[in-house]
Amino acid sequence: MKIQLRDIYKYFGPVRANDGISLEIESGVIHGLLGENGAGKTTLMKILSGYQSADRGTILLNGRPVHFRSPADAIAAGIGMLHQDPLDVPAFSALENLALGSPGGPFLNRARARRTLETLGRRFGFSLDPDAPVSSLTVGERQQLEMVRLLALGVRVIILDEPTTGISAPQKALLFQALHQLSQEGLAVIFVSHKLEEVQELCSRVTVLRQGKVAGELRAPFATDEMVSLMFGQALGTYGRRPIPLGEIILQVENLTVRSPRLELNGVHLTVRAGEVIGLAGLEGSGQRLLMLACAGLQKPHGGRIILGGQDVTGRPYTTFLRHGVAFVPAARLEEGLVPGLTLREHFALAGDTRGFLIRWDEADARAAQMIADFNIVGQADTRVEALSGGNQQRALLALLPERLRLLILEHPTRGLDIASSRWIWHRLLERRERGTAILFTSTDLDELVEYSDRIVVFSGGKMSAPLETSRVTVEELGYLIGGRGL
Numbered sequence: 001m002k003i004q005l006r007d008i009y010k011y012f013g014p015v016r017a018n019d020g021i022s023l024e025i026e027s028g029v030i031h032g033l034l035g036e037n038g039a040g041k042t043t044l045m046k047i048l049s050g051y052q053s054a055d056r057g058t059i060l061l062n063g064r065p066v067h068f069r070s071p072a073d074a075i076a077a078g079i080g081m082l083h084q085d086p087l088d089v090p091a092f093s094a095l096e097n098l099a100l101g102s103p104g105g106p107f108l109n110r111a112r113a114r115r116t117l118e119t120l121g122r123r124f125g126f127s128l129d130p131d132a133p134v135s136s137l138t139v140g141e142r143q144q145l146e147m148v149r150l151l152a153l154g155v156r157v158i159i160l161d162e163p164t165t166g167i168s169a170p171q172k173a174l175l176f177q178a179l180h181q182l183s184q185e186g187l188a189v190i191f192v193s194h195k196l197e198e199v200q201e202l203c204s205r206v207t208v209l210r211q212g213k214v215a216g217e218l219r220a221p222f223a224t225d226e227m228v229s230l231m232f233g234q235a236l237g238t239y240g241r242r243p244i245p246l247g248e249i250i251l252q253v254e255n256l257t258v259r260s261p262r263l264e265l266n267g268v269h270l271t272v273r274a275g276e277v278i279g280l281a282g283l284e285g286s287g288q289r290l291l292m293l294a295c296a297g298l299q300k301p302h303g304g305r306i307i308l309g310g311q312d313v314t315g316r317p318y319t320t321f322l323r324h325g326v327a328f329v330p331a332a333r334l335e336e337g338l339v340p341g342l343t344l345r346e347h348f349a350l351a352g353d354t355r356g357f358l359i360r361w362d363e364a365d366a367r368a369a370q371m372i373a374d375f376n377i378v379g380q381a382d383t384r385v386e387a388l389s390g391g392n393q394q395r396a397l398l399a400l401l402p403e404r405l406r407l408l409i410l411e412h413p414t415r416g417l418d419i420a421s422s423r424w425i426w427h428r429l430l431e432r433r434e435r436g437t438a439i440l441f442t443s444t445d446l447d448e449l450v451e452y453s454d455r456i457v458v459f460s461g462g463k464m465s466a467p468l469e470t471s472r473v474t475v476e477e478l479g480y481l482i483g484g485r486g487l
């Protein structure tokens with residue numbers, strides 16, 4: 001089957017989600033649709049699968065124009081889509097979900113549905129319990145169920161929208177294997193993602209969308225730089241990290257106990273050297289934040305010691321930690337980091353040298369202009385910080401940090417940012433590291449932890465693991481530890 005999308009337009013008010021997109025998809029190919037958040041991928045795929053109608057444009061199947069008024073129309077024509085947020089009915093069992101939408105009505109086909117679930121499941125190594133309620137399934141299992149459902153309905157084109165979000169590493173491996181198998185059996189697979197690595201691993205062709213338009217088309221093997229420049233309109237360069245010799249001990253944490261109303265972190269020992277990056281892994285609320293706050297002087301420990309540059313600062317005020325060159329960048333950029341209502345100029349004025357009581361507005365202006373340029377902030381000196389996008393707020397926070405720091409503590413430094421912004425942020429962080437700043441950071445993105453940390457500690461229920469050398473740990477092992485196994 002050959003699918004041609006011709007000049008597809010879809011506007012939402014002033015937003016040009018799809019701005020004249022043309023695309024061809026062939027059977028037997030895993031075709032990547034790559035683009036950063038907001039590029040228009042989901043919109044285009046919803047149009048192709050009958051969930052949305054285009055303002056203008058044509059869809060051709062084997063050269064013949066088709067008009068889908070509903071997803072059922074598209075499925076009847078052989079096109080099915082797996083959504084990023086599963087659309088199944090949680091109270092039903094896996095079996096009922098499968099029977100749902102199959103010809104003959106939901107409850108007539110239980111026996112047939114059971115067989116289908118078993119055969120198709122077995123073919124792809126999915127272990128789906130037909131009688132489990134869907135609400136008890138993981139995201140990965142729901143996805144497997146939805147795939148089986150679409151295949152049972154006979155689709156020949158399967159669209160997966162960001163399918164690896166929220167699934168485990170083994171489920172991802174299984175999914176990729178299944179997709180290879182499907183393409184070998186002659187199905188067309190459209191794999192929608194903003195993750196370069198996944199597209200590189202899986203696809204043989206890729207179409208890159210940028211701002212509602214096709215930015216380019218590539219065939220494997222893909223060059224990362226080329227993909228990145230198509231996605232973002234410029235080459236970012238590679239920010240590979242260089243190994244650097246570690247310096248003197250910056251931070252020693254000894255048998256630390258910190259309490260919050262809900263959690264006690266205890267028995268923590270950690271030694272951090274200049275230039276070292278330590279990743280704090282774990283589910284949210286497992287104790288990482290308590291350690292960070294204690295090390296930044298923002299929360300008093302109940303026991304143990306914190307030693308900065310050889311000096312015991314346990315229980316000292318936050319300003320003592322500042323004087324020792326410690327800074328904390330919170331995840332809640334607007335609630336804790338920046339001051340809503342104030343402009344960038346005002347932020348730089350307040351962060352500048354305020355000995356004496358006079359703010360030097362001329363200096364603040366110059367500094368704001370310099371930082372806006374240096375840190376690629378999309379905004380002006382008189383832009384209020386709440387009007388900046390998340391990525392630009394994060395850049396502003398980094399720009400506001402003192403030049404010389406011994407220890408930089410960051411909570412989810414790239415959460416919610418697109419790839420380009422994340423890479424850029426890390427580029428700047430690694431520059432500081434090369435100048436000897438030690439970095440502690442939390443992340444829920446295992447790839448980020450493994451990519452940037454020298455050592456990783458895992459938190460679970462108020463306990464911290466011994467540090468793991470990142471060079472010897474895999475994303476899978478990390479996943480198990482975070483799940484509470486082995487601590």
Ligand SMILES: Nc1ncnc2c1ncn2[C@@H]1O[C@H](COP(=O)(O)OP(=O)(O)O)[C@@H](O)[C@H]1O
Pocket residue numbers: 012015016017035036037038039040041042043044
């Ligand atoms: N139903 C909608 N109403 C208004 N704007 C929308 C709607 N759906 C998508 N958009 C906008 O269209 C643009 C493209 O969105 P989308 O297709 O979801 O991009 P992607 O999947 O590549 O992240 C975005 O700016 C998004 O906010």
Ligand SMILES: [Mg+2]
Pocket residue numbers: 041042043161
């Ligand atoms: Mg999307």
